[in-house]
Amino acid sequence: MKTAYARLAAATALAAGLSTPAMAQVEVEWWDFLGGGDGVRMKALIDEFNAEHDDIQIEGTTLEWGQPYYTKVRTSVAVGQGPDIMTYHLSRLPLALEEGVLSPITEADLETAGLSADDFFEASIAAASAPDGTLMAVPFDIHAVVAHYNRTALEGTQWLDADGNLTGIESLEDLTELLRWAKEEGFSDPLSFQTEGGGGTWRMFYTLFRQQDGQLLTDGEVLAGDNMDKAVNAIQTLADWRSEGLIPEQAAYEASVALFSGGRSVLHINGVWEVPTFKDQTDAGTLGFEWFANEIPQMMDQPATWADSHAFAIPNDPDMSEETRAAVLTVIGWMQEHSLDWAGAGHIPAYKPTVESAEYAELQPNATYASLADNAAFDPRSKIAGVASPVYDAVDNLIAPAVHGFLSPEEAAQQMKDELQSLLD
Template sequence: MTMKFGKLAAATAVALGLSGPAWAQVEVEWWDFLAGGDGVRMKALIDQFNEEHPEIQISGTTLEWGLPFYTKVRTAVAVGQGPDIMTYHLSRLPLALEEDVLSPISDADLEAAGLSKGDFFEASITAASTDDGQLMAVPFDIHAVVVHYNRTALDGTKWLDADGNLTGISSIADMTDLLTWAKGEGFSDPLSFQSEGGGGTWRMFYTLLRQQGGEMLTDGEVLAGDNMDKAVTAIQTLADWRAEGLIPEQAAYEASVALFSGGKSVLHINGVWEVPTFKDSTDDGSLGFEWFANEVPQMMDMPATWADSHAFAIPNDPDMTDEKREAVLTVIGWMQEHSLAWAGAGHIPAYKPTVESDDYAALQPNATYASLADNAAFDPRSKIAGVASPVYDAVDNLIAPAVHGFLSAEDAAEQMKAQLQALLD
């Protein structure tokens, strides 16, 4: 195995008293887009790797999240100036294939990293592969939206079971019932999320669409057949909640988090990456109530939750040496084996041995919502979808305004279909 070879090389070098230029040290250039708590945890993992592997040293650079990162990758790889390894959203994979910026990862590569496809959740492997099954990146996590909730407020109600988990929400009517009750109890914005547009509104819309079995894209057609009706239903559901004062008016991301932490919302649907925020607030006593998180309830025909994955990708560099690629695979394998630390950021590791471990089972609320890995609804596989894509633009320009009453759900869905279809034709 590559990892064992690397450790042996390091031990041999130490035993021989070699250091610095007297023995080969491989430097791995690393790019990521991880800020905040994610960035802190990843930097800690990089530091630990470097400490344990004197023969391989990761040189990390954090770039701006979203379109700036992917633009930088595309231009750098095109001129042969890309990194040796980078983080990548699997929702961006279709566009990456069109741009030819990724190096395929073979079964032999995985074996060299001490891994196999069977080590990962099926949904993440599918998202990391081409339609014909060629792996293009190695998933590191599944990150999805979860419902963060105020246990203190719900204590003694029909919506909290004996274990303190949400219960009794199996339809839109059930959710509306809970939110209406919370409004009457003094919660000004019972369900908070990033309602002004952007990622938050897309994740809510897509979750409701997929819970109906809806598809954004079918054989290259946007909202084909009855998917149009399902999109309208998803938008109208959010618009009805807004009209009834059950979700906030055009809340920015930070404001939506503050509504929950400040006791204005009883529920907050947001990414698992906010779990550390509420954990920290609980630990320092600033939250003011008991908090927990569960998988978003099934309110329609099937369980489904918007999801994406951070993955490790190798840029398409024909000049990469075998030695450098071996070092990169060592890094990837080591990161998977140490992904429990990444779970501390709220993410569900894509590496099943971590999720199946006793240590992970003790990690709360993470272990409770790990079930969503089986219901993960990844973004449509298309160059127009994924992080910082035209789909996100359509949410900002059409879905969010419809939610807030500036145009009808039908008009928003029809215009979205027309705009996105034009990009595919």
């Protein structure tokens, strides 16, 4: 297929009455923050793209995840030294809009990439858009937390159906009953997740909070009205599980994964990005039990699961040439068409044609938990929220200590409200 860049160059030559010469090669400078299995898969995609294209070559650079990455993006774009394309967390979009670091994606841009907004899940397009509806990035995936579980341990119990999926968990009481049963069966930490703070605790808290239809921000106010009670309830739930020994004490991220793979937890709530970890252990014969993953059950008022998206963004560079922009859009379109390979990292592609394909239906457990795309609860749309934000700091400093008994849930929620509100006022 002729690339957008090649079409543009050919059209320019024809308009000038010239024959079309051999296309000059465009180098696209690419930045991402992808490590581990994500990084391996993305590098493979870049290598495949480069092998297929003579006229465009991606020069990829992987930078440190989190605040260092976004600081470098902000400073580099400000002085006109940013990349041509970069990966971006959509939870960071509100801050990106304030900083002015992104170039809007027009309908014409999408057409050049061979895409349309209708190709993507509604939740991801909404997360990628400014308040006025302007598209600011192109979603690549929806990555959320899921319930990884020990099928072998649950075999023959009331919590596993005939297809091997979790069942019978329709309330917090149902899940607590399962965890207590697992404790009695010898699982030292029945439900593992990153309990020391950080992303793991935020994702658990926010899932429970949003399942109550909780809103962290309402018209610029933090935890307005009964949202304070919903936050307290979410923290209290986690604190109660900790006091019963149903979740681990201050488990670091790696330790929480090891608790599950080592057979000490029957459930592990973590991101879809750990799916390859458990698949690899299964293939190597080191896991020791049959494993699977489902969407986190609805236990409260509505289905909701913490989620974010990796997206492709174009820096706000007024000096970018038309040829380079066309090449960047060709890269974005190609990546979407090859997003089944990215799904191997556990992510749900944001590109619906991939998720609706027969090939994706055979990809397990991904196809089973793809339903969560309709229940994705993205971080609040605010400059204080998203990856490496003040909200994450509040989790580390307030919610995690409350889960472990150092603060009451009421104290933690009130202090979080006060600290975050001060950043908005």
